[in-house]
Amino acid sequence: MSQDPRQSHRQPSAQGSRIDPYVGAYAARAQGMVASEVRALFAVASRPEVVSLAGGMPNVSALPMGEIGDIVQRVVAEEGATALQYGSAQGDPVLREQICEVMAEEGIDAAADDVIVTVGSQQALDLVTRVFVDPGDVVLCEAPTYVTAVNTFAAFQADIRHVAMDDHGVLPEALEEHLTRLAAEGRRAKFFYTIPNFHNPAGVTLTAERRRRVLEICRRHGLLVLEDNPYGLLRYGGEPVAPLRAEAPDQVIYLGSFSKTLSPGFRIGWALAPSAVRAKLVLAAESAMLSHSSFNQMVVRRYLATHPWRERIKDFNEMYRERRDAMLGALDAMMPAGSSWTRPEGGFFVWATLPEGLDAKAMLPRAVSARVAYVPGTGFYASDEGRRNMRLSFCYPTPEQIREGVRRLVGVIEGETALRDTFGGASAPATRGDDSPFPDLP
Numbered sequence: 001m002s003q004d005p006r007q008s009h010r011q012p013s014a015q016g017s018r019i020d021p022y023v024g025a026y027a028a029r030a031q032g033m034v035a036s037e038v039r040a041l042f043a044v045a046s047r048p049e050v051v052s053l054a055g056g057m058p059n060v061s062a063l064p065m066g067e068i069g070d071i072v073q074r075v076v077a078e079e080g081a082t083a084l085q086y087g088s089a090q091g092d093p094v095l096r097e098q099i100c101e102v103m104a105e106e107g108i109d110a111a112a113d114d115v116i117v118t119v120g121s122q123q124a125l126d127l128v129t130r131v132f133v134d135p136g137d138v139v140l141c142e143a144p145t146y147v148t149a150v151n152t153f154a155a156f157q158a159d160i161r162h163v164a165m166d167d168h169g170v171l172p173e174a175l176e177e178h179l180t181r182l183a184a185e186g187r188r189a190k191f192f193y194t195i196p197n198f199h200n201p202a203g204v205t206l207t208a209e210r211r212r213r214v215l216e217i218c219r220r221h222g223l224l225v226l227e228d229n230p231y232g233l234l235r236y237g238g239e240p241v242a243p244l245r246a247e248a249p250d251q252v253i254y255l256g257s258f259s260k261t262l263s264p265g266f267r268i269g270w271a272l273a274p275s276a277v278r279a280k281l282v283l284a285a286e287s288a289m290l291s292h293s294s295f296n297q298m299v300v301r302r303y304l305a306t307h308p309w310r311e312r313i314k315d316f317n318e319m320y321r322e323r324r325d326a327m328l329g330a331l332d333a334m335m336p337a338g339s340s341w342t343r344p345e346g347g348f349f350v351w352a353t354l355p356e357g358l359d360a361k362a363m364l365p366r367a368v369s370a371r372v373a374y375v376p377g378t379g380f381y382a383s384d385e386g387r388r389n390m391r392l393s394f395c396y397p398t399p400e401q402i403r404e405g406v407r408r409l410v411g412v413i414e415g416e417t418a419l420r421d422t423f424g425g426a427s428a429p430a431t432r433g434d435d436s437p438f439p440d441l442p
Helices: 035-045 064-082 093-106 120-132 146-155 174-186 209-220 275-289 294-308 309-334 358-371 399-423
Strands: 115-118 138-143 161-167 189-194 225-227 250-258 269-272 350-351 389-393
Touching: 064 250, 064 294, 093 146, 093 250, 093 269, 093 294, 115 120, 115 225, 115 275, 120 146, 120 189, 120 250, 138 146, 138 174, 146 399, 161 174, 174 209, 189 209, 250 358, 275 389, 294 350, 309 350, 309 399, 358 399
Parallel strands: 138 161, 138 189, 189 225, 225 250
Antiparallel strands: 115 269, 250 269, 350 389
8 A cells, every 4th residue: 555645744853844744845945935924914015005115016007908908809819729829938939029129229139049038037037047056056146136036046045145236236346356255265156147227126227337347347257147127118317228238248148028018917028148048048948837828929929019119118107207206206305314215217116224223124014004015125135134124116106105105104214213212222123034025026
């Protein structure tokens, strides 16, 4: 008689659990997948009376829903036999040509053959990490950085090293210092992950001069650059800066997405990679999910072919600029002394720093009670940093909601400051757990 596969796990170990009989069977990379106490708060934060400055959700209500509905119907009626069939792991060839046209808007000259369509740019992050990173390999990324990138690198058991940044992007000298230190240890990083335009979560943009220095440093050290650029076309001020990929095609893997400029619901992103790397990514994609949704790709393909998408992006920029200005104006008018924040030229996010002695994560339950939500800064680091920081998103709420949300937030900060001044010390830190934002908080 075959044995119940759970029998060997009946007795929990010191690290085990009586609730989960398979606790001893999980891979090492799954051990850090723990629930967050912050996650439960967002069930409350999603209530309509709570102003959420947390979610990085694009305002899809501004999309031409009727026209998209017509496109969906036409794809089914005219191309249904193809749209509902298996497709290629590299992606629809016509869509890949159109993606090259989208990248050309930022100065990237690319061939469709070197593009692989992905399930959002998040899958591209996973595939690149899967192809390059063995357990213990070093990955360099900015401090702070996109939380789901940290989670992806950690899932593959990378040694994540943060490179300091300021209001003008990553510090080239800090990158050089990391690489020199690694060389002295007899080690090397697999790649440097960067979000040079309208950084998530910091909102800053890497200057042109620093881009040249970063590329030169990485070239000398033989370091691959992984450039993530989901917000590049969403610029509300300042002058455009060429992507790293435009300056160093053989040195950079470039990640893009339609999630911010069209809709995250289609889950269409892409990677542009040197040919040899692209071939590996296609093989990794095949093993992960066989093929993409042909239907979604064909809807997006027809949208790009029949709709004035460039003009639509201009409309989005006007809408988001108004919301960015509402947030910066409210912060300028209301935030207390000792706090600071970035001033993004595009994208969705402001990175705020609280006065000394305050802890953004510990403060979050009080903020939700005051009917305002944000993402604590600790979630954007692999290390225990960012306790004075919070990410504030302006993309989804209306300008009026943003101003009211900042007013409520300032009231909470002032209350925390009064407690600090009365009793001394910082807010009681919460346990770390998993500070990740949620699927609707990219």
